[in-house]
Amino acid sequence: MKLVRLGVLALTFCSFSFAVNKDLLALQRAMEERFDALQQQQQQLNSKLDVLTGMIQAIQSDSRHTADQVAGMQDALRTAVTNSLAPVNNLGTKVEATSEDVRSLRDALADLGARLERMDAKITDLKNQIQIMQSPPPAPGAQSPAGPPGSIGSTAAPGQGAASGPPAGVSAAQLFTDARRDQQTGNTQLAVQEYQQYLTYFPNTEYAPTAQYYLGEIAYQQGDYRTAINAFDAVMERYPNNPRTKDAAYMKGLALAKNGQRTQAVQELRALIQKYPGSEQAHKAQAALADRSLFPSAAGTRRRPD
Numbered sequence: 001m002k003l004v005r006l007g008v009l010a011l012t013f014c015s016f017s018f019a020v021n022k023d024l025l026a027l028q029r030a031m032e033e034r035f036d037a038l039q040q041q042q043q044q045l046n047s048k049l050d051v052l053t054g055m056i057q058a059i060q061s062d063s064r065h066t067a068d069q070v071a072g073m074q075d076a077l078r079t080a081v082t083n084s085l086a087p088v089n090n091l092g093t094k095v096e097a098t099s100e101d102v103r104s105l106r107d108a109l110a111d112l113g114a115r116l117e118r119m120d121a122k123i124t125d126l127k128n129q130i131q132i133m134q135s136p137p138p139a140p141g142a143q144s145p146a147g148p149p150g151s152i153g154s155t156a157a158p159g160q161g162a163a164s165g166p167p168a169g170v171s172a173a174q175l176f177t178d179a180r181r182d183q184q185t186g187n188t189q190l191a192v193q194e195y196q197q198y199l200t201y202f203p204n205t206e207y208a209p210t211a212q213y214y215l216g217e218i219a220y221q222q223g224d225y226r227t228a229i230n231a232f233d234a235v236m237e238r239y240p241n242n243p244r245t246k247d248a249a250y251m252k253g254l255a256l257a258k259n260g261q262r263t264q265a266v267q268e269l270r271a272l273i274q275k276y277p278g279s280e281q282a283h284k285a286q287a288a289l290a291d292r293s294l295f296p297s298a299a300g301t302r303r304r305p306d
Helices: 001-136 170-183 189-200 208-221 223-240 243-259 262-275 278-291
Strands: none
Touching: 170 189, 170 208, 170 262, 189 208, 208 223, 208 243, 223 243, 243 262, 262 278
């Protein structure tokens, strides 16, 4: 009985062992097949990696080549720009030299203008001396036809020199210079006297219109608008073609407005704009017409119906 059991047990064990060996063989074959597949995949991956590495190396080579080309182009461009800017730099140097020449020429012209002014004053003084020599002063006690300098309106008209000429030692250049210096330093009373003397003795010189204009300017700054209007009128009437005439017309318009004569002021400023269109004084007159401090009711900005 035991032998039978042992036989059955041996047969069972053998059957089990055979089944296990069969499964192991199947598993081994499956693993071998899987390993072969992995090797093929590894080979394919290595092949693709080699291709990718070659592409990367080619790209790197192209990049280095491109970088070399860009560097060469930058050097060429830098050289071209430097060569192109060389004439400009030379031009800048020439412009600076030309500017210096222009400044020197301007200084020379200013010096020449000053010399011409002094020459004009000397010629005027010489004319006055000749006039004194030709018309000696009246005897003591005789009444001089030209009264002493008084108000602005008492100056001699153009074309009329002072009968007795200027006092000895009085020159046109020095008298005008003294008057201008006194005006700028605030000694306006003395400046007014000197300008009046200048107009009395030298009414036909180059600076006579300016002297008359400065009389009006001083009166305007002092708030004596009526006297300023008369002075500016004198510039416009006696020296109609002088550059100071436009300034006098503009200042007369302001003086009229300040004096409360706004209708006349508007007429004066509009006449200036119409007579000298595009001039600096015309632009200033246009701005004055729009100034509400001069024309509170904006009368200057509205045209009256014809």
